[in-house]
Amino acid sequence: MTRSEPAARPSLPCGPDELRSLFLFAKLSQEQLNWLCEHGRVEHFDTGPVYTEGDPASCFFVLMEGSLVISRRIGSEDVEVNRTSERGVYAGAWRAYLGDRVPQRYDSSLRVLAPSRFFVLDADRFAQLIQEWFPMALHLLEGLFFGIQNVQQAVGQRERLLALGALSAGLTHELNNPAAAAVRATSSLRDRVAGMRRKLGTIAAGPYDRLALETLIRIQEDAVEHVSKAPALSPMQAADREDELADWLDEHGIADGWELAPTFVQAGLDVDWLATVTDALDPGIREGALRWLNYTLETELLMNEIEDSTTRVSTLVAAAKQYSQMDRAPHSTVDVHELLDSTLLMMGRKFGKSITLVKDYDRSLPAIPAYAAELNQVWTNLIDNAVAAMPDGGTLSIRTGLVGDRLLVEIADTGSGIAPEVQGRIFEPFFTTKAFGEGTGLGLDISWRIVVNKHRGDLRVESRPGDTRFQVLLPLASPPPES
Structure with a gap:
């Protein structure tokens, strides 16, 4: 039995004239x-709690005398949202008029700072009052409440679809590049293999004894081994070496x-490798051997290109699966670094060359229970x-x-920052600093709901010009089920 239930304390005299003095x-x-x-x-409350967030909303309270504090649970902390001594301030089961269409639970906690008196009305009586005394206001309030709720859901869904569309376009572009490279390399490989067959026929018909063929095969294997160890050269370095070799x-x-x-x-x-090779070959077969070797190297390089391209495709598909969590349970134990990397890979096309990415991961962190797909959002x-x-x-x-x-x-940027006068509003639904048509104002609101309401975590921001930091704090233990 909570402190706000009727049987919790004796009632005090209730005077209509005193009620009229409340706004x-x-x-x-x-x-x-x-x-x-x-x-x-009318009930008297000593210093301490009146009701607790999450408990069944059984009563509507109006302050007649005293001082109160209203707080909300955010992550592991109780955050004060109102402190007042103003007579007539109300709290509690104010949504009782909506009935079973919404959860009838206290959405905050109320405590008094000094002995206080409240006018208390049971939730069902409050609902009766609204329905019978203000029928038109009831319809307006219902329409407003559910209308805002529906708009938020619709625009939130639109926000998610827009984000998904942008990511899908980026993913399509990222997949197209390696896929097209693999197709080109495969076509070129077919030509090179055909050339190798012709060269092999020429070699077989030529004046090559067994020892010469064994030497050619040994040179071929050595050249292929060099491909796997080839250094990465800048365009200038490659051009200089090509001129030297030519x-x-x-x-x-x-x-x-x-x-x-x-x-x-x-x-x-x-040049040193070629000099060693040509010294081992008979002058009469050097040119043919080098051209045959060229076909071998081109084939190996093309196969490497195909392998790199298909690996890139596979990596992107794996990142898409990781990002969407399509093959996992909605709530599972996850490594946040995997989630972050899959998101970065999906969004890589947005960065361009002008943005530098710096990752500072603490790999010793444990996996945590979470709704992975929603954290990716x-x-x-x-x-x-x-x-x-x-x-x-x-950066x-x-x-x-x-x-x-x-x-x-922590996700930080070196942009212009968020103006101090709007920092307190950025998590409000539909509030945006972007130009008209460029944002819905729900991205941060959705993020807040996912982090704070669904994961019982915290989402904070610190911003000044050149340094804006959003900090997401998530519990290491499993959060309670979402209400």
């Missing part, structure tokens, strides 16, 4: 004031050496806002760590 009841008729005293009661080939009687040089350089071969919203705040480029930093008994994910 909430000032316009009521004498008959209505008498009805309130008949069906309600000149060397021309000096040693290999016609059109400039055609062979790019492949040899890409495979990691240099939070990362998407925060990263998208960070990128939008840096139209001329900057996007993502850091993880441990703060007390909660896991921290």
Whole structure:
């Protein structure tokens, strides 16, 4: 039994004239004031709690004398939202008129700072009052409440669909590049294999003894091994080596050496290697052997390109699955770093070359119980806002760590920052600083609901020009079921 239930304490005298002195009841008729005293009661509360957030909303309270504090649970903390001594302030079961269509639970906690008196009306009596005394107002309030709720759901769904559409377009583009590269490489590979068959026929018909063939095969294997160890060269370095190799080939009687040089350089071969190889070959077969070797290297390089492209496709598909959590239960134990990386991979096309990504992960952090797909939506919203705040480029930093008994994910940018006068409003539904048509104002509101309401965590922001940080704090233990 809660402290707000009727049997919790004896009732005090209720005077219609005192009720009329409260702003909430000032316009009521004498008959209505008498009805309130008949069906309600006045109760005295000592310093301490009156009701607790989440408990069944059984009573409607109006402060007659004293001082109160209203607080809401955010993460692991009780955050004060109102402190007042103003007579007539009300709280409690104010949504009772909506009946079973909404959960009838206290959405905050109420405590008194000093001995206080309240006018108390049971929830069902409050609902009766609204329905019988203010029938038109009832319809207006119902329409307003459910209308806002429906608009938020519809626009929230639209926000998610827009984000999904943008990510899908980016993913399609990212998949198309490696897929097209694999198709091109496969077509080129077919030509190179055909060329190798012709060269092999020429070699078989040529003046090659067994020892020469064994030497060719050994050279081929050595060249293929070089491909796997080829260094990464800048365009300038590659051009210099190609010129050096082309000149060397021309000096040693290999016609059109400039055609062979790019492949040899890409495979990691240099002049010293070619000199060693040609010394081991009979002068009469050197040119044919080098051209056959060129086909071998081109084939190996093309196969590497196909492997890289298909691996990229596979990685992107795996990231899409990880991002959507399509093959996992809605609530599971997850590694936040996997979620962050999959989101970054999905959004990589938005960064461009002007934004530098810095990741500072604490890999010792444990996996946590969470709604993974919805956390990915939070990362998407925060990263998208960070990128939008840096139209001329900057640094996007993502850091993880441990703060007390909660896991921290911090997403920071070096943009212009959030003006101090609007920082307190950025989590409000439909509030946006973007130009008309560029944002719905629900991204941060949705993120707040996912982090705070669904995960019992906390979402904070610190901002000044050149340094804006959104901090998501998530409990390491499983949060209570969502109400």
